[in-house]
Amino acid sequence: MSARPSLRISTPLNGLLAALGLAAVAALTTRNIGATARLSLELVLGGLWLFYVLQLADTLAAWPTADRRALMPHLVIDMVAVVVPLAAFLFADPRDQSLYCGVWLLKPLRHSTFFRLLGRVVARAAPNLVGVTSLFGIVLFGASLVAYLIERDIQPDKFGSIPQAMWWAVVTLSTTGYGDEIPQTLAGRVLAGLVMMSGIGIFALWAGILATGFFEEVRRQDFVRNWQLVAAVPLFEKLGSAAFVEIVRALRPRAVPAGSIICRKGEPGDQMYFIVEGRVTIATPSPTPVELGPGSFFGEMALISGEPRSATVTAATEVSLLSLYSEDFQMLSSSNPEIAEVIRRTAETRRGRAPEA
Template sequence: MSGHEFKRALYEVLEDTGKRRIGARVLRNFLIVLILINIALAVLETVPEIRDILSTHLRLIQLGSGLVFLAEYVMRLYVADLHPPLRRYGPVFSRLRYAIQPDAIIDLIGALPLLFVVFLPNQAVTMVVILRLLRFLKLARYSPALRSLISAVGNERRALLGSSMIICGVILMAATLMYLIEHDDQPEKFRSILHGIYWAITTVTTVGYGDVVPVTNLGKTVGGIVMLMGYGLIALPVGIIASAFAREIHSRDFVVTWSMVARVPLFEDLKATEIAEVAKLLQSLRVRKGGTIAEQGDVADKMYFIADGEVEIRLQHDTVYLGEGSFFGELALINQTPRTAKVVAYKDCQLLVLEAEALKHLMDRDEGLAKKIMDEARDRVAAGKRVLGELAEEELQQSGVFASSENTDQEPELFQGDDSKDEADSEDDMMEEVAGTQKDPAK
């Protein structure tokens, strides 16, 4: 493997792109476990009994973890110039730009404890403890939900700032009123407005420690009003974050769905609005591990996108595995022939299903869209795209199976039903050719 190939492979594993999904998944799970172990050990090490008994082992684990996080940071910096948005800046400036991104800064924070321990063993004990606990932030890289929550909070920062100002105003007003009302009766507990702010905070947040309470009737009345207002005030930022988080999840799901549809060769030349119309037709389907998605011999009238999980396609001479982000059954939308393979959920799957009938209705309403899809289908056949049952060359390439292309003059008949007998008769020969190609890469 050349240096460039090694760098590309390292980039695909670190950033979870390309075909090295197993390696990327193993690395991701390993780093997540290592981060959680480090956080747990950083907390347990503050217990004197545990620190005295396991001090040597804890030091070795922390040293090894620090080396792993430092190596991860260096490797991510090394492949930074392969990121598509950074390529144009060159090898030096692309790495500098990557280094100031939030993810890179968090990775650096995860590696800093090792550097402090090596160069400042005695002066940086407190800093090392804090930085080790901050490794928790690295989990945001591997948690889409956490990243969506952070993004939602960032998007609603103005609304959250406004609600915070309202809460602070109510607290200040309540503290001032309580100071004026209760100061004469409780001079020790309400010595100033600052002491009143402590009472107001515990009351508005509905904590109510009970160490400072009003004793006058007017004070109790004000206290009751502040308590009731507290429920509404606390619910205000919670509602803002909840609604923003829901919008963020919906937006992310739409973008993921849209991008999956846009990858399909049959739709790749459509406009963004047309792809969005196709994406609206998708229906969600959840299949447990071992469950049958499609039986051999059934009419192939659906296309599937794998949102999560992995499927197993059992061909006559081979078995194909497709994972998250892949699609299959594209040609089912063109020629609704009997399926030549059984499709089973290899793992628990979340699928998005596009039915041929639904797409046909959309094409009937939009003649321009229908023409584009039909032209693309004819162009693909004219270009000699190999067909394996209801699977096309692009679908097989997702799993590493290469189907060689041969020119053919046959044109597809869109939504023709079960009348394509000639294609069905030639499917067995095609499967044998593809299977032979996989066994002998030289062909």
């Protein structure tokens, strides 16, 4: 059974509707709100809840034929968005019923690829993150213990126990510095400085681990996508695995909308292009322009001869391209001379000369 439009709602619109509902929840907590305004906001929440009921129904309708593993997060979020506000309406204090619509914070996660990416990054970096978190806990407890020993007699109301001192340690480690608890002794202030510097280092480690994880995950996804694109070019079908990996790393994907100019005649050329999908039109002196489709390449003359572009190339349809820069072309020529020879022969043929042996 095909899904209805409410199931195919775009991620930005899903986020916009959730933001509208959360804004209504926040507005309902303001004091002295008028009866008419309150009713209007409650109607907005009711309308959104009904829409989410329809969305849940569509998700359930798609369940028998869909990829259940992929659809499970959608189903869980849709059920929470419907069941929690309904239960609040039936059982919660009337003053707090609208607050339970705060679960709609989960709605933007429904189609988000970022949070799936974040989950993979955290899962891969979990051992390192756990290690840094353990270090944070050690520093936190150690700082609380030492602060308790130093300050307990001077400020028993603020450092009279280790749990009390932990609040100061958390605030100091995060370098927030609320100022509600301040060491009075010289030793306590030296300790505070050391704790601050430790906190900066620990948070830098967390940030570095996550940043590295994101970079590696995005690079891995790009490599897989480029591999699939390169595999679609017939010229590279006979490459060995090592050479294929080099080409995947060298070629850069590019999407061009229909009607856009890819390169102009007379411009200096520093890259050539391989067509993965779509068609391009090459303007020639003849009345009929030349069209190239998937598997073809163009722009190689500028790399081989160093001359400016000899023709203007326009995307006849939406085109998926792979670009090869001049330095990477030289690498390709040295490591895969047979492919470079095919490119050179094609270039010579297009220039109207008989290809050299």
